Amino acid sequence: MLVREQFLKHVLLPATPSFAFAVDVATPVQVLGCRNRGLIAVSIALVTVLLALCSVIVALFLRIRKDPNSVWWIGTTVVLIIPAILLILAA
Numbered sequence: 001m002l003v004r005e006q007f008l009k010h011v012l013l014p015a016t017p018s019f020a021f022a023v024d025v026a027t028p029v030q031v032l033g034c035r036n037r038g039l040i041a042v043s044i045a046l047v048t049v050l051l052a053l054c055s056v057i058v059a060l061f062l063r064i065r066k067d068p069n070s071v072w073w074i075g076t077t078v079v080l081i082i083p084a085i086l087l088i089l090a091a
Contacts, residue, residue: 025041
């Protein structure tokens, strides 16, 4: 049961901005316009990068304390950085 909660907390919940980013990219230009779609994509990527930096800090503190949960926080960082990588690849 604990692994399921950890998976929900550290993988599925941080994947929500990635899903929002994918929805924004898949939205036709006629719906939101080019500028608005771009601003939404950049803002999602910026927020996820800031959250990824926070999760890296938490992972480092937990790693120093030899806590096994630090691996979950590293996974959270990887999941959160996906929109920024996709934005760089799309540009």
